[in-house]
Amino acid sequence: MTTFPNFLDTFTSTLLGTKPFEENPRHRALLNVFTEVQDLEQRLLTAMTASPQPGTGAAEQLEACTDLLLERLAAGHELSLLLSTPCLSAAEVAAADDLWRPCGLQKDEDCCQEPAEPVAPTAGLLDACSDVFAELGDPHAVASADLVDALRRLPGVAGNHWRYSDLTQARLAELLAPYGMRTRDITLPDGRRRKSYQREALLAAMGVCTSC
Structure with a gap:
């Protein structure tokens, strides 16, 4: 698939005398x-319709397809x-909800009371993930399940009104998606092949230059 912008897009900007548009992550x-x-x-x-290769059987083909x-x-x-994620960041959505939600519409008796724990912005989730990586020795990747287990020990709110203690792998994926972070199938140092988050992607999401 053609990547954007390419030389034709650059040529168009030059021809029109306009500045290149800033890409939305x-x-x-x-x-x-x-x-x-x-x-x-x-x-x-292709794998399902291809004829078995010499030296491979139906079991190997089925495993590859799986x-x-x-x-x-x-x-x-x-x-x-x-x-399904709003165009606003999760932190902005949470802040807007807190600002505009009328107290009278809440059935919780404690709706007008101060929260028991400070509500951290979702951006703080990136720092929390970074801390987990640091505690593990800054490996190149951490399994999604391991990252969730570590984050669930933290107090406070991770984002979307979910507390850290209520995080699941799916919820973590939803919170990190706006930052361009997603899991990859990676073989970890202990030999496990798991859906994992890469440290380089986390640093990029935090605005840390990884090429310096």
Whole structure:
């Protein structure tokens, strides 16, 4: 698939005398995941209709198709999360909800009382994830399940009104999606192959230059 912007887009900007548009990371994430879904579907179709290669049996072909199917399901789920996430960041949505929600509409008797714990902005979730990576020795990747287990020990709110103690892998994926973070199938140092978050992606989401 053609990448954007390419030389033709640059030429158009030069011809019109306009400045290149600044790319929206959320839109880029949508494009990348959508492209990945299409690619996985094509690979899965090819694997399912191809004749077995010499030296491989039906079991190996079935295993390969199963792996591709699982990757396609994961990518499709991630695309659904991105498509359903408001254009505002999770932190902005939470802040807007807190600002405009009339107290009288809440049935909770404590709605007018101060929260028992300070509500941290969702951006603080990135710092919390960074702390987990640091505690583990800054590995190149951490399994989603391991990251959730560590975050669930923290007090306060992670985002979307979910407390850290209520996080699940799906909820964490939804909170991190606006920052362009998504899991990858990675073989970890202990030999496990798990859906994992990469440290480089986390640093990029936090605005840390990873090429310096």
